[in-house]
Amino acid sequence: MKKVCWPYFDPDFDNLSERIFGPTCRVCIDNESMEDCTVVKVDSVNKQGLLLEVVQVLTEMNLTISKSYISSDAGWFMDVFHVKDEYGNKLTNQNVINYIQKAIGSTKESPNLAKVKAYADYLFDSDSEQYPSEHTAIEMTGTDRPGLFSEISAALSDLHCNIVEAHAWSHNDRLACVAYISDQSTDNPIDDPHRLAAIEGHLNTVLRATAGGTTACTQQEAKTAFGILGAEGTMTDVERRLHQLMLSVGDFDGPCEPMSTSTVGTPGSESDEEGRKTVVVIENCDEKGYSIVSIECKDRPRLMFDTVCTLTDMQYVIFHASISSRDGYAFQEYFIRHVDGYTLSTESEKERVIKCLEAAIERRVCEGVKLELCADNRVGLLSDITRVLRENGLTVVRADIATHGEKSVNAFYVRDISGNDADIDMDFVESVKKEMGPVDLEVKNNTTRPSTDDRTSQSFSLGGILKSHVERFSHNFISIK
Structure with a gap:
């Protein structure tokens, strides 16, 4: 009988490149170089989308990126971020520093995000037993109208669905909504195809309905998709998914009906500060083979995430970038190519990228009054809250539940x-408390930059991110026909 000989492979062979060239991802957090901020340095083997993953880690922790330098040519990724915490201070909590290093380090390859989350739960004493391991996730898009989010909430309540978590954006008369639901009686995910089909049909009816049977938009078809999502699933940040959904319904093309516009200022002009708008310019650098995207707009938290997310999802590769802010305004410059290696060669392509970036910057900024409401959880609570808002003549333009x-x-x-801007008075507050029972209600009349200072919105704070499963989308969705 012939002896079969198998070739020998050194078990350390897979680590050879790391032993020769060093770790493939190095994260350095420096609190000594700058007086007023922490410097986060990342060196890593490059891959498409890595910049977005790094920015996402920093954004999820409510860190403000005041300055950044990016270079990712020749297969190597080198980034420097100047960051502060949500209170404008350096990062001094060693647990937070350890989490950043571990989370960014896991982006060098397909990460085991469940292990990273478990590590975060251990660091911050998160009570993972508060949440079931899985929920049924629904994503919805369609033409927005006053009271639509309230109707969606009521429809889910009528269908005996408990809304565990929900996020909705409205921009240019389009709506994108993501909701995590469970069965009202069992608190388990809903996976019965017939019941999912019934929920889809009911929600599509709500999304397609319009006052008087007509709509100002040409044909913005309502869409609904379902998925059973848990901690082990493919994960995409919920805000990124909202950007993708808004992009899919074309909110960058402007509102369905003509709306009054504010004064458009140009970079460096002497126009009124409130009149200055987002300015995006694209030029080609033929010598180096890049398209240069320049952005000037009001500074705010999560701005870099929004722009990098949009460019990445539009299949552009960011090779170099420079980000800075001063006097309340942000200045961003990206050197990009399409994934096929070509620059933006046509005016129509440049115009589309400009519109999409403007929409990405604007759709998060909600000019309106912010209501923060905390109450004892119960089935139908969201439906009751939104009904009270609608009965008081208020419409929801963004929601985080x-x-x-x-x-x-x-x-x-x-x-x-x-x-228009809502007028919230004490009569309204008393009406809500009378209707809803014991609730904590806070009204914030901030119409200049209200939407991204989410210090009290637990769904996007560090604690909320670590406790709730807000990163789970994209590939797990199935469409019920």
Whole structure:
């Protein structure tokens, strides 16, 4: 009998490149170089989308990126970020520093995000038993109208669905909504195809309905998709998914009906500060083979995430970038190519990228009154809250809802039925408390930059990110026909 000989492979062969060239991802957090901020340096083997993953880690922790330098030519990724915490201070909590290093380090290859999350839960004493391991996730898109989010909430309540978490954006008369639901009686995911089909049909009816049977938009078809999502699934940040959904319904093409526009300022002009708008310019650098995207707009948290997310999802590769801010304004410059290696060669392509970046910057900024409401969690709570808002002549333009144990934490940005700034008085507050029972309600009249200072919105704070499963989308969705 012939002896079969198998070739020998050194078990350390896979680590050879790392032993020769050093670790493939190095994260250095420096609190000594700068007086007023922490410097985060990342060196890694490059891959498409790595910049977005790094920015996402910093964004999820509510860190403000005041300055950044990016270079990712020749297969190597080198980044420097100047960051502060949500209170404008350096990062001094060693647990936070350890988490950043571990989370960014896991992006060098397909990460085991479950292990990273478990590590974060251990660091911050998160109570993972507050949440079931899985929920049924629904994503919805369609033409927005006053009261639509309230109708969606009521429809899910009528269908005996418990809304565990929900996030909705409205921009240019389009709506994107992501909701995590469970069965009202069992608190388990809903996986019965017939019931999912019934829920889809009901929601599509709500999304397609319009006052008087007509719509100002040409044909913005309503869409609904379902998925059973848990901690082990393919994960995409929920805000990135909202960007993708808004992009899919073409919110960058402008509102369905003509709306009054503010004064458009140009970079460096002497126009009124409130009149200055986002300015995006694209030029080609033929010598180096890049397209240069320059952005000037009001500075705010999560701005870099929004722009990098949009360019990445539009299949552009960022090779170099420079980010800075001063006097309340942000200045961003990206050197990009399409994934096929070509620059933006046509005016139509440049115009589309400009529109999409403007929409990405604007869709998060909700000009309206912010209502923060905390109450004991119960089935139908969201439906009751949004009904009270609608009965008081208020429409929701953005919503972030999360449940934490026995509490429901809700943040709504509202305007009046005509789309103007809402007038919230004590009579309204008393009406809500009378209708809803014991609730904590806070009104923030901040119409300049209200939407991204989510210090009290637990769904996007560090604690909320670590406790709730807000990163789970994209590939797990199935469409019920």
